[in-house]
Amino acid sequence: MKHRDLLPGRQFLGRVEKGEDMLEAFTGFARRQQIRLATITGIGALQKARISMYDQEKKSYNVMEINEETELTALLGNLSLKDGEIFCHLHATLTDADGKAWGGHVCDGCIVFALEFEIRELMGEDFHRMPDEDTGLALWEM
Amino acid sequence: MKHRDLLPGRQFLGRVEKGEDMLEAFTGFARRQQIRLATITGIGALQKARISMYDQEKKSYNVMEINEETELTALLGNLSLKDGEIFCHLHATLTDADGKAWGGHVCDGCIVFALEFEIRELMGEDFHRMPDEDTGLALWEM
């Protein structure tokens, strides 16, 4: 386990509006506000979703489209740096009209119906995502 | 995306007791403590659940009753104001005896078996929920 001890920064509470792309909305907001390190939580509903599950053997993502409306029961993620730019990493748990739950890594293409979020900034040394050979992922170098 | 920049307030850690209605417990606590703006997280187990999924076309909630015990794997939500009163909005992810996950918007009728929560108050301008014609929901006016 690797970690850093950080200090609290700004705290934002707000909502993403109907029709916005969830991942783009968070990334754009963070870049405009220069939030270089933060955690994100949220709840809401999506018009449609695009999520992915990582194939740990093939080291590639399998993308899944959910072309129906869902409740967003848990949105958790973070903001840090990748290739020198502010980068947003989100995982979503979604439920369909029958209440059944689905989820995965959030891709472009998750269109918001309504979404309430909190972003809590952390202050300290920058966190940089770097290619990790063992997993094939871009992990924090620490 | 709309947001406000807020300051940290009080931080509460506690548990909801067996037999309490989850939504009523949080609403009652927040009103007694005058927590006007906050985020909520929690984990636990429910004796039975009543959740809903929003029908985005019909602009109405479809309620689903789960008359069996579940693990509450993710409780996320917030406290803000609606019609001048402190109002609690929660989404739950639940798993049944087979480990399968369900979830949605938390309604009255979620009876707690055990529940550990954190409430983190935020200080700043009040957040008021107002009717939003486009979605049919009561969204934060900001």
Next chain:
Amino acid sequence: MKHRDLLPGRQFLGRVEKGEDMLEAFTGFARRQQIRLATITGIGALQKARISMYDQEKKSYNVMEINEETELTALLGNLSLKDGEIFCHLHATLTDADGKAWGGHVCDGCIVFALEFEIRELMGEDFHRMPDEDTGLALWEM
């Protein structure tokens, strides 16, 4: 509902490495750092999982093994004291290769593929887990 009003402590952001046991990693870290009270959130992926669902009548856990890789879409939990030692309580929501969600109480045997977490320490009176006859669980005495 029972609660205590607490003050913020240290804030840790980090990652659990591939091959680590999730519950052991958090417990070991918390004990080394002497984090006596905190909340935990995280997202990631597991190589395999061992979770349990509590049987509220029999007052015992039914353990379920997921011997395939999953996305960890929501990890929520806390650190407090049990039998005088720092104790970690976690609930996980996981999704399989089809995007279907599962979850429950986290047991030993959840092997991490990648995991990004935040631990937020809380300062105040210790929280002690004590046997609760009514539920059969070890709940915070408060």
